[in-house]
Amino acid sequence: MNPTAFPADDLIAKYNRPGPRYTSYPPATHFSAEVPQESLLEEVRAGEGPLSLYLHLPFCESLCWFCGCHTITTTNHDRADAYIDELEKEIALFTPLLKPGRRAAQLHFGGGTPNFFTPAQLDRLGTLLRQHFTFEEQAECSVELDPRRLTREHVEAFARMGVRRASFGVQDCDPQVQEAIHRIQSPETNRQCVAFLRETGFTSLNIDLVYGLPRQSPDSFKKTLDEVLALEPERFAIFNYAHVPWIKPAQKILEKAGLPTPQTKLALLRLIVETLTEAGYVYIGMDHFARADDELAVAQRAGTLQRNFQGYSTRAGLDICGFGISSISQTADSYRQNVKALDDYRAHLAEGKLPLERGYILTGEDKLRREVITRLMCDMALDFTAISERHGIDFREKFAPALRELDTMAADGLVELQPTGLRVTDTGRFFIRNLAMCFDPAIQSNENRYSKTV
Structure with a gap:
């Protein structure tokens, strides 16, 4: 990454506005309880091909305030x-809604804290899944872990389910930052977690960090980066802290310790990108870094990278089947989300009903825009000619309003426009959400529902 590519203060001020992360298009804020449940279930019945299973395990022993x-x-x-x-x-x-013969190609445990569950409870969960689903031989199975609550027995229980990919949160190694966010986690704890995983045969490790937290500075975060690089993970997910206290009231506590300015956050991001790229990691795009030989980096080079509710992914065309409170599912033409309250979840199931709360059926227009936004965020480029041919449109005519917005961004050095396509510049990568928003016609009326892009 060219050091001169980092945005100037005037660009930060200009483009620092609320916007989606586009793990789906349309974003989940567009899901509605008015969509008939039967329409969503018919989408499930019509589906074919492999499945991606997601289980939301919501319990945590303590609340991290961020x-x-x-x-x-x-x-x-x-x-x-x-x-x-x-x-x-x-x-x-x-499962009776599924066509016979469909296999699970992916399995992911999220939360919450999946290792809140005891090893015996995890074994029970594994038995349940094997009873109801047939897994592909090379199924990709992954889990999110909390090192503070992790034992070797937990790791072995996940390994018995075929899990070989793990992700765990560090967020920040500085004790003052940890105190401010109510998450005390020592470097020794992190090292022990990695040892458990490597000794048990896990082949892929992702570490989560968050920038934009109280008391963070470039000097302190450099020490955090040095500590986590020593753990030698295959991937990093380094998130821009999303301050949404109107949704998560506990986040108000962080305001007392003081949140960094957008300029400080960009200085942190610059440090992150420079440090990780110098260490041999590829900046995949929004939030994600991977070793050059990792599947994510390989997929991006091949133009096959995808985005879904877990972030960037290498697998396309899978129907996501979410289970548990708040989980989101996806078919080729629809999204659906479960109820978020545990009492409501239980009440639906007690009546023999799936615990769906809201959903969305995509139109042809939605699917076109979803492809454009996905390719932009994954490839950092768009091929107008290829998209025109696939959809029988004239891209420049169809997206004329978006291209007029992009003209301004091109003048600001965020994107290079050509008659047949566009390429996101190194500076533009820091505003990829803003670039994607140009292709989202409903963004203006929903801005106040999102965190800021910087």
């Missing part, structure tokens, strides 16, 4: 057994 996930804070591990009971009911209601 967190934006749907979690339940408790120290009562018996609640996990009751939750598995509910998952079993949901899966039993769902």
